[in-house]
Amino acid sequence: MLPEFHLKFKTLLATLSSVLVLVTPTAGFADEINIYSARNEALIKPILDKFTEKTDIKVNLVTGKADALISRMQSEGQFSPVDVLVTTDAGRLARAKSMGLTQIIPNEVSLSSVNATLVDPDRHWTALTKRARPIMYAKDRVDPATLSTMEALTDAQWKGRICIRSSSNIYNQSMTAALIEQLGEQATEQWAKGLVANFARPPAGGDRDQIRAVAAGQCDIAVANTYYLAGMRESQDKATRDVANSVAVFWPNQDDRGVHINISGIAIAKHAKNLAQAEALISFMLSEEAQQWYAQTNGEYPVVDAVAWSDTLKAMGTFKHESIPLQTVGEKNADALKLMDRAGWK
Amino acid sequence: MSRILFWLLLGLILLPLGVVLSSIANPDFSLLQHLYQTVLLDYVSNSVLLAVGVGVGVAIIGASLAWALTQYSFYGSRLLGWLAVLPLAMPAYIIAYTYTGLLDYSGPVQQFLRATFDWQYGDYWFPNVRSLGGAIVMMTLVLFPYVYLLARNAFTAQSHSLREASASMGVTRWHYFSRIAWPLAWPAIVAGMALAMMEALADYGTVAYFGVSTFTSGVFRTWFGMGSRQTALQLAAMLTLIVFVVIWLEQRSRHKVRHATKGNAREPVRLTGLKGMGMALACSLPVFLGFILPVIQLSSWAVSYLPDWSWQDYAPLVSQSVMLAGITALATVLLALFLSYTKRWYTASIPQWAINLASMGYALPGIVIAVGVLVPLGFFDIKLNAFTNAWFGYQPGLILSGTMVVLVFAYMVRFVAVALQHTQTGLQTITPNMDDAARSLGVGSVKATWRVHLPIMKPSLIAALLLVFVDVLKELPATLVLRPFNVNTLAVKAYELAMDERLQQAALPALSIVLCGILPVLLLIRQLRKHEDKYAKRA
Structure with a gap:
């Protein structure tokens, strides 16, 4: 009795799962x-x-x-x-x-x-x-000689000139987490506060939007991932290509730890x-x-x-990047987000 | 029997809500304290402002449109009657992207202004689309049809004699609207408002893009950023508190007026000349902003990327989306019907809160519902395997998780509120004495339901089917997480491209959602019109 039932039950379940x-x-x-x-x-x-x-x-x-x-x-x-x-x-x-x-x-x-x-x-x-996250600047308004490190973006000269997306975004979270690992929590919090003080506008939109805002003159500097800029430079739409070509990449921290990746x-x-x-x-x-x-x-x-x-990547130049083990970036992610909350980074 | 089934189904629908609420059991105090000290106040105030703003906005636009289009006839009024439903087919985040593209600082409108007047950044004031206010406007533009549909039914049902009696007592048109018609339609308007507000509270795509911190964006932020699913669910549990208030207010308004008057609708007043033109312009504005303009923009983008798509890849997207939406719409409306009728039959033993609870899912972000569905069903699957292994030495694997069943179930939890809103309002227009009349004529209760209820319920049922259908077409977060392998929908496609900031490529799937949504809307309109014509003929 039981074996037969067993078989039927099996078929039933098998049919059921294949139907589902x-x-x-x-x-x-x-x-x-x-x-x-x-x-x-x-x-x-x-x-x-x-x-x-x-x-x-x-x-x-x-x-x-x-x-x-x-x-x-x-x-x-x-x-x-x-x-x-x-x-x-x-x-x-x-x-x-x-x-x-x-x-x-x-x-x-x-x-x-x-x-x-x-x-x-x-x-x-x-x-x-x-994926690298460098500084991008307006070619006609920013002299790249005035740029150096991510830390220097907190200088008073950049007041009201920086665009970056929300701290809800993972790229900003891991960038900040990497800084915590390399500079320590206190220095990073100071940095985040200084950066927020220099924002041109409350963070909104994605990386491409920050690049567009630089091109349009709403801000002079953006922090964004390179593949967004690469994508815009290779766009089918001429207006988008023009926007992307009015913005250039600056690789920060090349004399010390390297750019965030x-x-x-x-x-x-x-x-x-x-x-x-x-x-x-x-x-x-x-x-x-x-x-x-x-x-x-x-x-x-x-x-x-x-x-x-690719040629587009070559045109943006070579760079030195951070060499901390990436898993620590993951471990520090929650701390980074809390830190950005405290710094008022929306 | 049906009472037992009622509680069983209710329990099933409430399972995900239970998962969310049970998260409160073990709070992570340090994280909650951090949230409280930094962002929680923002979440609360922004969520409340968003919900209230959208509620007021949809009430004003939806009710005025419904009033104008039922009471007056003017050039284009019949066409507008159905055009006014179309914004529903537009996902809020898509319209948000579209308007940002148009109105942002780097968009064509401001560029044109700068070029024309030789302005620079900071020389002039322009409203910032990406703000709380912008989010309210975007959602209002696509959600006002909820109020419009319900209010339109309510205004149509108001009898001719009521207006005539009022007129004979010297009541002006405006007074009639503000003192009589509006209060009578109020429960319907509030029902629509409640839906729109719940949808606004659950929205993630728009607020995330606009950088507005609400409870829902906070849920994502806490879960994804801090890696704490538990705390994220606790935030969602707090969100349900706000929803309780919304539902409570909605119920209060229902209590005030139990039964709408029923009677013959009256002929709309014909407006001609300047008056007619002015009315036509005013009424087409929300439709233009909520539907026509974004569709034009999307179409122009879609055309430039058309060669990138192949029909072979595209056809399954459309068919899977339509199939999922269709199955879910049917199942959800059946469920809502069953719940509403059981409640009607057993008024004494089934409290109203039971129905209200079932509506909670609508205000929970899709991703929260996804977790609420994943956890208990995964648990069920694993226990089932343990059971079959012990008794039959056989493990069937996952028979629910990762299947269409889970997906449809999650949709039902999320959207049963929409269907309930319509079945409930529909049932309210059937007064108990109609049942009594049928019974006194010797028609049994089942037969009465079929012959008396069905014709009256039909517009509500069709509206419910349509709204759930369109909502499923647009649904995203739950679809993303719960879908079986290789199942793709238009919303998933549109969203993935839009989130990757490839808005122009996202235009075609977004437009397709709108198109798939329009067909059933046309159907709804035909039905509504038949319904209204019937009233008109009797007059």
Whole structure:
């Protein structure tokens, strides 16, 4: 009696689950990989398609906010279907690791081409691209000789001349977290207060909006990620290109710690079922082809040194960047946000 | 039986709210203290101001439009009658992006002003779009149809004889509006206001882009920035307090006037000449600002990026969005109907607060609902596996998490308020003596419901279906987190591109949301018109 029931119950559950899950056609692929990505679809799908083309591994993708995806992994627990997590900053990877949601990337995947500060010391995650956050200035109103460091942006000469986005934004949070690590909490808080005092307007909009505000004359200096400027310089729209070309990049702190950078990165999920495919994906993402694609398409810097930059990136010049281990940036994120709250950085 | 089902369904709908409220159990005092010392006051005041501002704005625009379009006929008034619903199809964050592009310092309008008058930065005053005031205006422009729809039904239902009786006693048109028509329509107007206010409280996209700190942006900031989901949920729990107040006020207004008068609608007064033109201009302004202008701007952007899209990638976006919205709309309205009817049948044993509680989901940010859904369903899945493993040696894996079921469930939690608002107002227009009359004629209660209620409820039902449909089309945060692999919607696409500051590329999916929303709106209008014509014919 029982075995029969057992069988029926199994079939019932199996049918139920297959009815519940919206199944997309899977014909023709022997292997699959399931990805949760905080990188939005437009910036990852094309390269994943190339991966499928090359390896015959089908990619299933969900994109969303990193912390929400991490929450989903958490509540799905051991049955979570996800194999790899892709994020656009180191902090979230460190968070996923500390929650026990990731595992060591096997030695079969070579991470030696990636700078050690961009890889988790326990090999729970690795960077895939670098994103730099320099100063951008109006070519016609600012003499680059007056610029030097991020700290110098608190000088009185910049009063009412600086545009930067809200402290809710992760790029500002990790920039501040990195400063806490390197300058200490007190000095960083002084810096944040000084910066806020020099704001041209209350923070609003994204990085591109800050660049536009500089071009339009609302402020003279913006702090923004380079790939936004790169994207604007390569825009199909002439007006946008003109805006981007009236603004130039200044690399701050080149004589000391270097400019702030963050990464986009990848980790293997603790309960990954397609481990070999996950390994193949990471190796592919670190290959010259994928690294070059990111540099060309999204103006991000490759993490593998040998890979050539796009012309737009070359035109912005080379730079020295911070060398603190990125995971500390993740750990200090909450402190950074509280500090910015206290400094009145909206 | 149906009472038991009522409480069961209610419990299910309230599960996510329970997760949110239970977060209060273990507070992180140091973090809360930090918030209290720095930003909490901002969150409270901005959220309250936003909700009140949007509430007042939609009431004024929505009710005036409804009044003008039901009482007068003028050039274009029939067309405006349905155009006025269209702003609903426009996601608030999209209109926010559009207007910022137009009106910001670096936008074309101010550039033109500077070029024409040779001004520099600081030489002139121009309202800052990216501000609390701007957020209020943006949301008002897309949310006023909530009031318009409900108020329009209410004004239409007001009887002709009422106006005539008033006129015979020397009551002027203005007095009639302010003393009689307005108070009678008030419950409907407040119902629309409550919906708009709840939606404003739950909004994230607009306030985040404008840099306005509200409870909802605070929830995101605390969760994502400080890594404290618990404290984020606690903020959401505080937000529900504000919502309680909104719902309480709404209920109070309902108590005052229990039953709207029913009767024959009257012929609208024909306005011609300058008066007619003035009216046409005034009435088209909100529609122009809330719909036509943004659509023109979006279209011009969409055209320049059209070659980037392939139909092969685009078709599934449209079909998945429409399918999800359609299924959810049906399920949600059925649920709302069941809840409202059970409440009507068992008035004594089912308190009103039970229905009100079910509406709470509307004011919770989508992402909070997502967490509220993920946690209990994930728990259920894991327990189920443990159970089957122990008894049958078999683990089916996740059978709910990561499926469409979860997504539709989350939508229902979030949007059942919209459907309830309409089923409830619809049911209120059916007076108990209508049921008695039917019963005295020997028609059983099921049959009475079918034959007497359905025709009267029809416009409310269709409005409910449509609104939930459009709301799901626009919904974003919950969709992002809960969707199964490879499921994409238009809103996800539009949002991802817009958040990446590729507004021009986002224009096409945004426009498509509007287009998918328009079709059912047209349907609604046809139904409403039939309904109104029927009243008119009887007059």
